[in-house]
Amino acid sequence: MKSSIAFAARPRRKRLIGTALVALAAGALAWTAVGGGAAAGAAATVVDEAPGYAVEDFDYPQADKILAEKNILLKRGDGHITLADCATGTGQLEVQARDKSKVCFDVKGTSGWLTLELPSVYLIRGNDYTTEAEMTVGTEEQSYDIAKNAWTPVGESADEQAREWTLLELRTSK
Incomplete structure (x- = not known):
């Protein structure tokens, strides 16, 4: 009986480890994009080049x-x-x-x-x-x-x- 319980727990343990690794990878990616790492400099450059906001002034065109x-x-x-x-x-x-x-x-x-x-x-x-x-x-x-x-x-x-x-x-x- 012990062997069947141990055998059934192994796939669950592997799933938990896989899920934890995916979550860690996603967190690291988010941290890099938001605050640290080399990608932050690239994001700042893109933001600096983005067009300004469109504000309606109601002036008649042409x-x-x-x-x-x-x-x-x-x-x-x-x-x-x-x-x-x-x-x-x-x-x-x-x-x-x-x-x-x-x-x-x-x-x-x-x-x-x-x-x-x-x-x-x-x-x-x-x-x-x-x-x-x-x-x-x-x-x-x-x-x-x-x-x-x-x-x-x-x-x-x-x-x-x-x-x-x-x-x-x-x-x-x-």
């Missing part, structure tokens, strides 16, 4: 190029309201300014915002979104609720003195 080509100053936004080529039947926001034929914006998502400077705006055509336009003339500011899928007089066309208003911000929500 704003300088758009300003130079189209004379439209786009400042910041969340990416849900973007300048677009005007196309009929696309559900775009359309802005009429005195010195421009028409400026159009695509709107995506459930809400969006865009800050810009577009002078001499007098009409905005809404789309399926609830839209608010912030405008200014001198030190005076005015907020306009834009009618859905219809033209709304804003700025100069809604001002008793017919002053030239500048569109500063568009906000949309569904």
Whole structure:
């Protein structure tokens, strides 16, 4: 009877020793990677060469190029309201300014915002979104609720003195 117990214990002992060796090897590898050994210098070099963190600043992409080509100053936004080529039947926001034929914006998502400077705006055509336009003339500011899928007089066309208003911000929500 003793021989059968001793015989059965040997494979278990070998398994325990094998498991202990694997654990020791893994621990040594982890120690080398984290704190000591030759691999630590190599890891520091890789970390030093890694790219920095990406931080969203909400600046409008290629704003300088758009300003130079189209004379439209786009400042910041969340990416849900973007300048677009005007196309009929696309559900775009359309802005009429005195010195421009028409400026159009695509709107995506459930809400969006865009800050810009577009002078001499007098009409905005809404789309399926609830839209608010912030405008200014001198030190005076005015907020306009834009009618859905219809033209709304804003700025100069809604001002008793017919002053030239500048569109500063568009906000949309569904």
